[in-house]
Amino acid sequence: MTKKYDVYGIGNALVDIEFKVQDEFFIQNEIEKGFMTLVDEERQNKLMKAINAAEAKKQCGGSAANSIIAVSQFGGKSYYSCKVANDELGQFFMKDLRAAGVDTNLQEATLEDGITGKCLVMVTPDAERTMNTFLGITQNYSTAEINEYALKDSKYIYIEGYLVTSDNGREAMLTAKKMAEAAGVKVALTFSDPSMVKYFKSGFDQVIGASVDLLFCNEEEAMLYTEKATIKEAREELKKVAKAFVITQGKNGALIYDGDTFIDIEPYPVTAIDSNGAGDMFAGAFLYGITNGHSYAQAGKIASLASSKVVTQFGPRLEWHEVKELLQKATATNV
Template sequence: MTAPTFDVIAIGNAIVDVMAPAEDATIERLGLAKGGMTLVDTARAQELYDAMGPAKEISGGSAANTLAGLAALGAKCAFIGQVADDQLGEVFAHDVRAGGIAYATPMRAGDPPTGRCLIFVTPDGERTMNTFLGASQFLPPVALDETLIASAAVLYLEGYLWDPEEPRRAMRRAIDVARAAGRMVAFTASESFVIERHGDDFRDLIAEGMIDILFANEGELATLTGESDFEAGVAKVAANVPVLVATRGPHGAIAIAAGKRAEVAAEPIAKVVDTTGAGDLFAAGFLSGHVRGLPLADCLKRGAICAAEIISHYGARPEGDLKALVAARTG
């Protein structure tokens, strides 16, 4: 097996986040599921955008956010995701490449437009996401750069993108390519509603040994395993996944690998401003340590530091110097 050229290559939604503060009354008036993520069509996306106050546009997408964190920590990364040949597509491509991430997926001509996620952030920092996937959901297997996938130590897959048929086939092919090259496959469950729709697929991937690193939060783990008790859910999955990382929001996170368990407390911050991207950046911090062969506890600590940085401001892309933060808080 040849040495990898990239640390992590990710396949995920290529979308632009449109974020605005909102009161709880607005969430209720619009009939939104506070704190969740809902897929919306073109008409609903326009309705919600019209209801937003002054907004901030930031390139997003779960896996792309994770790569932004990894690149900021010095990892060499590449991204595969579909945008349309339009203004938001240009914005997304520019932002990804400006972050030092290799990105060469061809733009898609015509409709639908580039995807966007309309995010309402309430005063408690909770984010309510409404995602129009747009061009992202038409990523075909033919768009994969298989040589690039085989050259990365870790293939990181975003559960959100498992929902549409074309990218689901693309990700299955990517897993085969990574496996054939002897690379690791990491998977983030993304959201409980995705597991409710495709849980059988995910459980099959786990049972077949196709996932080396699984990221899930407490709620996602319960949906995946059918266990309401956290520890019971952990035990059910840890036996079949080489590395399990389970986050618990303000209660920290745990990781289990080869029967060894490590835990980390959440990093203290002055104020939670916006929880968008907390899980994405936790994965970035963890993977930045994992690809370096660091102990589980150190990987978790890096994840907690990155998650704390991201929830201290609006948006799911780092604003602080993650390298400096990690260095200062890990000694």
């Protein structure tokens, strides 16, 4: 049976506002470098005043949103369920998402009053990204935002790990997973950030249940979740909760388990200036690959090429012409 969508995503809807900062900024403002930290609106506004807003780059974002947009840019068909408010940033998010070719549950007539979430992405000269996020109305994301018909008409559902922080978000994750499994839709989950695994491990245990079809994580998240000291130990433990998984390894590429074999994905050496969105891009490109006729190894190489490209620029998204050129390169080199 032909499905309308390759990937159906659920997750936070955040307008990403990206800045360049120095390490001293974190000391001065008591920010934990390299992590995603949830903050209230007052705290976020204070930080925005301390940063040079004139140099900020603004895009619709959120971890899963970035991945779902990548699926669309590569030529796949994707859908994103999320929640924004009927304010200026909410209108911006909805229009930007549609301009990226993504179908969505967002309709102007049904947007609620409130404040659309936003994420301050602070990038240091070492290319590391640190995020302070005010969730706004997306913290009320619930089962009401799930489009069951679109979900069932998809090959994969992609669940954002950040939703685990609230009871209603976790309920939405569980409900969507149950709907997908009942409809024969494969379930992919991303841990999203080391802080999520560190502080909400029990929530992930609840969502994962017996297993998921595909898990995305980085090395730190893999070891935190499995409570193992090495990647070799962690990857064996992950087999118990995921039928297949991807462990991204930054400049060292990625490790993929396809359900039978471990596959090492070579990196593409580049000079990184911004790691924001690298994992999201890898996941989106990989999901595009495996839902459009590529093997896990081929999809991994496409994803590695895409994520290596995105870290050479500011922002989590590639331009349309860059994606086209990337796919041509991948095909030409028999990826």
